[in-house]
Amino acid sequence: MIRDLILKNRSYRRFYQEVAIELETLRELVDLARLSASAANMQPLKYILSCAPQKNALIFPHLGWAGYLKDWPGPGEGERPSAYIVVLGDTEIKQSFSHPDHGIATQSILLGATDKGLGGCILAGVEKQGLRDALRIPTRYEILLVLALGKPKETVVIETVGPTGDIKYWRDSEGTHHVPKRLLDDIILS
Ligand SMILES: Cc1cc2nc3c(=O)[nH]c(=O)nc-3n(C[C@H](O)[C@H](O)[C@H](O)COP(=O)(O)O)c2cc1C
Numbered sequence: 106m107i108r109d110l111i112l113k114n115r116s117y118r119r120f121y122q123e124v125a126i127e128l129e130t131l132r133e134l135v136d137l138a139r140l141s142a143s144a145a146n147m148q149p150l151k152y153i154l155s156c157a158p159q160k161n162a163l164i165f166p167h168l169g170w171a172g173y174l175k176d177w178p179g180p181g182e183g184e185r186p187s188a189y190i191v192v193l194g195d196t197e198i199k200q201s202f203s204h205p206d207h208g209i210a211t212q213s214i215l216l217g218a219t220d221k222g223l224g225g226c227i228l229a230g231v232e233k234q235g236l237r238d239a240l241r242i243p244t245r246y247e248i249l250l251v252l253a254l255g256k257p258k259e260t261v262v263i264e265t266v267g268p269t270g271d272i273k274y275w276r277d278s279e280g281t282h283h284v285p286k287r288l289l290d291d292i293i294l295s
Contacts, residue, residue, distance in 0.1 A: 110219055110220060114215050114219040114224070115282075116261070117225060117226055117261065118180055118282075119180050119258045119259040120184055120187060120253075120255030120256055120258050121184075121255065122186070122187055124256040125156065126156050126187050126188040126254060127156065130156075130223075131154040131156060131188055132154070135152050135154070135190065135214065137213040137214055138152070138209075138211070138213050138214050140213075144204035147206075148198070148206075149194050149198040149206065150192055150193065150194060150206055150207060150210055151193045151194075151246060152190055153189075153190070153193065153242070154190055155189040155190075156188040156189075160240075161185070161186065161188070164189050164191070164239065164240070164251065165186075166239075167231055167233075168231060168232075168251060168253070169228065169231065169232070170226075171274070172230065173273040174274075174275075174276060184258055186226075186253035186254055186255040188254040188255065189254065190252040191242075191250075191251050192210060192248075192249045192252065193246035193247060194207070194246065195246060196246070207250050208227075211227045211250055211252050215227070215252070222256070223255065224254070224255065226253045227252055228253060231248060236248060260280075260282065261281070261283075261284060262283055263283075263284055263286050264283050264285045264286070265285065265288060266285040266288065271285065
């Protein structure tokens with residue numbers, strides 16, 4: 106079951122924008138992050154939730170989508186995420202965010218979203234000052250990641266990394282997104 110959930114939990118970048126996500130759903134997802142592991146149990150992460158079109162529109166322009174798809178500027182109007190979770194580090198709790206707390210938190214959220222029939226994408230490609238200004242995020246909080254969420258409108262399939270070792274994902278002429286993964290025997294060293 107966990108394998109099925111992880112297989113289904115791909116990075117989705119195009120959505121049925123008209124399918125709304127309730128604030129309560131976002132709260133339930135952040136609760137999964139709250140219950141996840143945290144280095145020294147410091148729990149320094151804080152979250153900004155967005156599921157209203159106007160607030161979503163403030164966030165979208167500051168996100169960088171699919172760097173390997175050079176000709177694709179990101180999802181167009183109508184295919185954009187219906188919600189976001191902005192993941193922040195509270196510098197009054199911790200000064201550096203080198204521990205992977207935010208990676209673990211976002212994975213918990215994405216697995217929860219997948220379980221609810223939703224999907225999303227972790228975005229580190231964030232124009233942080235612009236986002237800070239747009240959402241008026243106080244300097245106390247470091248912007249770590251943005252999670253885009255919605256009802257996926259694209260098919261994503263896993264491929265095997267070939268002999269050239271190319272790990273770049275690609276999109277075929279039908280719009281299916283292909284993601285190469287390294288073989289198990291290539292990542293287990295001993
Ligand atoms: C820490 C982290 C940062 C990421 N940042 C971006 C990003 O800025 N833009 C984007 O389109 N995808 C981003 N991704 C998604 C990756 O491109 C994606 O995980 C990868 O292509 C593998 O696809 P998969 O998630 O379907 O396995 C990020 C993923 C992670 C874990």
